[in-house]
Amino acid sequence: MRVNYHLHNQYSSDGRGGTEEVCETAVELGFEEICFTNHAESLSYERGDWVLDLVEARQRFEHLQHEIERLQPRYPELRILLGGELEYRPEWVETLDALVDSVDFDLILGSVHVVDGQQISAGGSVAEYFKKRDSSDAYGRYFETVDEMLDWGSFDVVAHLDLVKRFGVKYYGPFDPYPFTSQIRGLLEKVVAKGLGLEVNTSGVVQSPAEPFPGLDILRMAREARVATVTIGTDTHVPSSFEQGWEVGMQTLQRAGFSEITLFSHRIRRNVPIAWEPEEVE
Ligand SMILES: [Zn+2]
Numbered sequence: 001m002r003v004n005y006h007l008h009n010q011y012s013s014d015g016r017g018g019t020e021e022v023c024e025t026a027v028e029l030g031f032e033e034i035c036f037t038n039h040a041e042s043l044s045y046e047r048g049d050w051v052l053d054l055v056e057a058r059q060r061f062e063h064l065q066h067e068i069e070r071l072q073p074r075y076p077e078l079r080i081l082l083g084g085e086l087e088y089r090p091e092w093v094e095t096l097d098a099l100v101d102s103v104d105f106d107l108i109l110g111s112v113h114v115v116d117g118q119q120i121s122a123g124g125s126v127a128e129y130f131k132k133r134d135s136s137d138a139y140g141r142y143f144e145t146v147d148e149m150l151d152w153g154s155f156d157v158v159a160h161l162d163l164v165k166r167f168g169v170k171y172y173g174p175f176d177p178y179p180f181t182s183q184i185r186g187l188l189e190k191v192v193a194k195g196l197g198l199e200v201n202t203s204g205v206v207q208s209p210a211e212p213f214p215g216l217d218i219l220r221m222a223r224e225a226r227v228a229t230v231t232i233g234t235d236t237h238v239p240s241s242f243e244q245g246w247e248v249g250m251q252t253l254q255r256a257g258f259s260e261i262t263l264f265s266h267r268i269r270r271n272v273p274i275a276w277e278p279e280e281v282e
């Protein structure tokens with residue numbers, strides 16, 4: 001089953017590529033389902049930070065929704081979904097809840113890119129987060145923030161559960177999840193208890209740290225914790241890297257013991273075997 005449930009295009013401040021261009025690329029590469037998961041927040045060059053504006057975000061998602069409705073009939077072999085990647089920041093949750101209520105999303109990803117006001121995955125201030133912390137503080141505080149996001153819970157799937165290792169490996173060497181086992185198991189148990197899912201994000205395969213988010217060890221823990229909802233996405237921001245790391249992500253999922261992957265439609269999920277092939281569309 002060739003699905004890509006994490007991708008950005010021109011409707012994210014940090015993305016490029018028209019909607020049609022992304023669909024063309026997906027079809028050329030033999031994908032059967034794609035979900036646009038653009039950021040709800042947008043980058044303000046004046047403020048040098050991401051800002052969240054309900055009206056602006058809603059309009060942007062609705063614009064893309066109309067494009068998808070227009071394009072879908074042209075691509076009978078490809079199902080095109082409208083998703084969103086919501087950034088958890090405590091001060092944003094009310095606005096995000098209002099957005100979730102007002103847009104007909106197929107899938108919502110929940111993400112942590114900012115911990116205690118500091119970027120952990122991109123931007124010039126990443127060094128500030130890591131320089132002042134040892135590894136247990138840098139990773140531990142990030143996982144605590146993911147835990148807070150799970151308590152909030154207005155989304156379907158946790159994106160890139162261990163994203164903090166992208167830069168963490170540059171400061172502390174290869175990421176070893178074992179010192180954080182009890183914390184990570186707690187997160188995975190909460191994912192299950194709250195009826196949420198986990199994403200395998202393959203952007204890390206081709207960039208730092210040369211493995212998916214999360215990697216094999218945490219995926220095995222997820223399997224043990226009986227996480228049953230699992231999506232895969234390449235987190236591409238330009239059509240040319242649409243497929244980045246996808247094969248490795250699928251192999252890693254299977255090595256961890258997963259045999260099914262989850263598909264979404266209007267936030268309703270169903271699992272299909274990883275090897276599943278959709279019926280021919282008439
Ligand atoms: Zn993200």
Ligand SMILES: [Zn+2]
Pocket residue numbers: 006008085235
């Ligand atoms: Zn993303």
